[in-house]
Amino acid sequence: MCRILHVQEPRPDVLVHVGENLRRLRRAAELSQAALAAASGVSRRTIINLEAGEANISLSGLDKLADALGATFVDLVTPPSAPTSRIDATAWTGRHPDSRAVLLGSTPARSEAQLWTWSLAPGDRYDAEPDPDGWHEMVYVTRGRLLIERDEGPARVAEGDYAIYSSAQRYAYVNDAETTTTFVRNVIS
Template sequence: MPHMSNIMHSQSDRSDVLAHASSNLRRLRQSAGLSQEALAKASGVSRRMIVNLEGGDTNISLSSLDRLAWALGVDFVAMVADPAATVQRIEALTWRGGDEKSVATLLGSVPAASSAQLWSWTLGPGDSYVAEPDPPGWHEMIFVSEGRLRIDKDDGALTVSAGDFAIYSSAQQFSYSNAGDAVTCFTRVVVC
């Protein structure tokens, strides 16, 4: 079974998310008055990764972008969205799996206690996505529209079929995998 990490790739056939992350990171870091070294210490992301991301020459995990955003006092959307886009309608491809049918698109975001994000995902047969734990207090709501999605979490695994949903704390190690022979489509809402 192919296994895909949560890494965003900077290949030219992908979305502009990394270009936005590059310019947004530089702008937000400078606005906060932080050096790259200070941001590295505050976020736990290496200075080399920050230098490479600001230079537009790196692959980075979604969770590392999240840690950078947290350290800068902004949400994930501020890191990856086109500055000209509205947060209600972002529509940015942020992850692609090993199968061309496996993609994650950040559709939009609304304010919550901190942030809420709406995602559209597809996973091709046999594909998976491994996430890193979110900070305490974060949750996910998943609605499967096609296929069957297996969610493996530290507190137990579950399989969600088309028409059903799951809500759980994402402040734990978790992963998604296609549990069927056809494409699985699901909507993901991340709330913190």
């Protein structure tokens, strides 16, 4: 799930458990920070700072770390004892206070499925990086309208409508309307 984590103060609560979980999972895998950096493509400095609770990282970076550890994104961001069916953690905030993404929950799929709620204030956007082949998204607009800019061409999704597409391409969510747009997003891998 390659997404850019755009962080403004305060930092999203999805990062609260990353440092502890990353250290625990890395040690369980018997990997040094340098070995994890080599396996994940995430810099050793970022791993050191994440474990110290002093760094932000893109959501795609968390996916890379999880993959290198044989874990899931949800394994990295939730308290070890929490049920994954109800996570309710803010993972992204935009420039405007009404723009945010909340990871609601997750359930197993081939690898993982995630349920999110999003809101985008007028004029705000979220730019994503391509996911691995085989990943998909399902987006359902609950209020307003959403423009999804994709490599394969744009999709305009009106209130009450949805789009399903491969997320193994560059894409962006754009609110070019005059009111806040809200939508539900499922990520399936």
